[in-house]
Amino acid sequence: MSDKKKNTPKLTFNSLWIYIPIAVLFIGLTFFNSGSMGSKNLSENEFNQILKDNDISKIFIYNKSYAEIFIKDESLSKESHKKLSNSPFYRKGAPLYKYNFGDLQNFEKELQKAKDTYSLDFDKGNDSKTSMMDTIISFLPFILLIVIWLFFMRRMSGSGGGAGGGGQIFNIGKSKAKLFDQDTKVKTTFKNVAGLEGAKEEVQEIVDFLKSPEKYTRLGGKIPKGALLVGPPGTGKTLLAKAVAGEAGVPFFSLSGSDFVEMFVGVGASRVRDLFKQAQQKSPSIIFIDEIDAIGRARGKNSMTGGNDERENTLNQLLTEMDGFGTDTNVIVLAATNRADVLDKALMRAGRFDRQIYVDLPDLHERREIFEVHIKPLKLADNANLEFLAQQTPGFSGADIANLCNEAALIAARNNKEAIEHQDFLDAVDRIVGGLEKKNKVITPKEKKVIAFHEAGHATVSWMLEHAAPLVKVTIVPRGQSLGAAWYLPEERKIVQTEQMLDEMCATMGGRAAEKLMFNKISTGALSDLEKVTKQARAMVTVYGLNDKVGNITYYDSSGNDGFVKPYSDATAKTIDEEISKIIEGQYVRAIEILEQHKDKLTLLADRLLEKEVIFKDDLIKLFGKRPFEKDETKENTNPITEE
Structure with missing residues (x-):
């Protein structure tokens, strides 16, 4: 039997909603059988008239609040009663009228007085009566609570979703992994994954392990237990996992780390056990856990909050399943994350994730x-x-x-x-x-001139510095939050030297330097420039050890455990602040000196920007000539930089 046929929902009497039409029908029949649907409510004058005419055979008082009036058979043919007695809702022998009399004691006195005055022969009785509707209304809050409870229990039990889900509360601990096997083939293969040559080789070997394990085990080797895909967002980690699913030809279980997280205690660990149980039953197989940092964070860091117990229990169960007693099964675990620095060390050790595959940005x-x-x-x-x-x-x-x-x-x-x-x-x-072009942004001619000189300052300084990134274009067209930008194409460097960082900082300060030189005023337009150079200068002093006064020391902690601890004294902090300021101000003065030497070119470039709004590298060559040094600009390049 296929999974599709097996999972087809069936209408059974276990469903809550099947009883609703039955209840409605039962209530209707009760009202109809009681004859109350054919009764008419009488006013005081109407009741007194019927009483005087001696048409009443019986008066039954119910619950000391209202009376049901029975009419004599010979009186039913009267015009006043004929229309109501012939109604399809009226049943013979049932009360024809109802009368809400108010105070019971006064009503009984009036009945006795009328009986004596008009020599009436009706019978009177008292009784209690419970309305079906009143009963239902009294139980309605409890019925609503039960319905709401059943609804949320069905939702939390994962009705109809995931492997092992069946919409029942007892399946809440079942795994939510999606299974891809011969019935649900994945069309993605390694041909659909461009680049990532090194990573593809690593995961291709995992596929080979599953296809022909004897090739590797005949020499005594063991198949790796897991591989961790690490890299920046968008680099293709999940795409690689899809390709593995398409290539391996074995059952592939895919889920996210957050699928283990639940509001109930112990559910995460139960889902881990169920996942590995299913994978072992279908071995050889692959388990892929995307964003594993949701459950794989290092234990004990936030122990004061007390909110990590469930996540840590889930992680402990995952560690046991991956490499504990009785785990000699042919199941490989793939995982992906861009936060490898926060993962627990026990999760990263050999025997669990034997391989860490770094998926870098493409060259x-x-x-x-x-x-x-x-x-x-x-x-x-x-x-x-x-x-x-x-x-x-x-x-x-x-x-x-x-x-x-x-x-x-x-x-x-x-x-x-x-x-x-x-x-x-x-x-x-x-x-x-750069963002969306703001065509309707109103900029005054004076502001436009300041922006033009600001961007021309970036371009001029970067053109005259050897280690500054090659310029691509300069624009004063507003985009996003920026009013203008200078676009560069930096080289792809594996290491960066001090002179290169200083030249880049000087080019970044060129915008504010041009404003100071040309207008003897500065503006708030250099905010992003200042933010960038401050980060660079701080990294030079505190991270890379490129400052002579602070020395060859770094205060960077790759484990990420320094969030609440200052790793240096107050005296060192003062020195760091002084050195950062000295570096930035030094490059600012340097940028002003360069612009003073080439003030005519700066003015020429700014005028051309005001005229054309966008200038490319070829235009700069015509205005400035070739750069004062030769540089191989055919090398590969890295992150694009825009100076606002």
């Missing part, structure tokens, strides 16, 4: 491969240059490139083009990195 060659994957469904114009686009997108992850291609397609469609042109891709880069 130039890998970016071109990723572009080729994402442009396949797109309709491109002949002038689209993928090599140039790969150079213009340093620091982009695979997800960023996918977003870029989609954004370029939207821009082309917005302009009613038949194909996506190269300029559409460039506009998409500007849109993603």
Whole structure:
């Protein structure tokens, strides 16, 4: 029997809602059988008239509040009673009228007085009567509480979702992992994963372990228990796991770390046990846990709060299942996270996650491969240059490139083009990195001039410094929160020297320096510049040990345990602040000196910016000539930088 057939919901009498129409029908029949549906409420005058006419055979007083009036058979043919007695709702022998009399003692005195005065022969009786509707209303709060409780229990038990879910409260501890096997094949393969050559080799070997384990175990080796995919967001960790699912041809259980988290104590550990039990039954198999830091954080860090016990119990159960007594099964665990620094050391040891596969941001060659994957469904114009686009997108992850291609397609469609042109891709880069162009932003001519000199200052200083990043373009078109930007294409460096950092800081301070030089005033437009250079200077002094006075020492803790502890004294803190200020002010003075030497070029560039609003590298070569030093600019590049 297939899973689809087995999981088809069936209507049974165990369902709560099947009793609702039965209850409604029962209530209706009760009212109908009682004959009360054919009764009419009498006013005081109407009752007195019927009483005088001696039409009443019986009066029954119920609950000391109202009376039911029975009419004599010979009186039913009268015009005053005929219409009501012939009603389909009236049953013979039932009361024809109801009368709410008010005070019982006064009512009985009036009845006795009328009986004596008019020589009436009706019978009178007293009784108590319970209304079905009153009974239902009295029990309604309890019924509502039961219904609400059943509803939430069904929701918390994971009705209809995940392996082992059945909508029952007893299945709350079942695993929520999605199973991919021969019935639900994954179409993603390693051919769909561009770049990531090293990571693909590692996970390809895991697939080989599962396909032909004898090749590795015949020499006495053991199949690895797990592999941890680590890297920045958007680099393709989950995509690699999908490719493993598509290539391995074995049952693949996929879930997120947050799927183990539940409000009930012990549920997380129960779900871990159930997950590994299912995987062992279908071994050889693969378990993939995305965002494992949700349950894998180091234990004991927040013990004062008391809120970590359930998460730690879940982690302890995971550690036991991965490598404990009786875990000699052919199950491999893949996990992904971008927070490897917060994971528990017991989780990272060999025997659990034997391999840590770092999935880094793609380089130039890998970016071109990723572009080729994402442009396949797109309709491109002949002038689209993928090599140039790969150079213009340093620091982009695979997800960023996918977003870029989609954004370029939207821009082309917005302009009613038949194909996506190269300029559409460039506009998409500007849109993603710089933000949306603010065409309606009102800027006065005076502000525009200040912005033009600010951006020209960035461009001029960076053009004259050897280690500053090569300029791509300068613009004073407002985008996002910035009023203008200078775009650079920094080199992809594995290490950065002191001179390189100082040149980059000097180029960043060039905007404020140009404002000071040309207008003898400074503005708030350099906020992002100041934030950037302050972080760089602090890193030089406290992280990288690049300051002579503080010395070859770092206050950086890679374990992340220094959040509430200052690792240096107050005297050292004062020295650090002084050195940071000295570095920044030194580069600011240096930028002013460079701009004073090339003031004519600065003015020329600012005027051209005011005229054209956007200037590219070729325009700078025409204005400034070649840079005063030769530099190989064909090297691969890294993160794009914009100076506002």
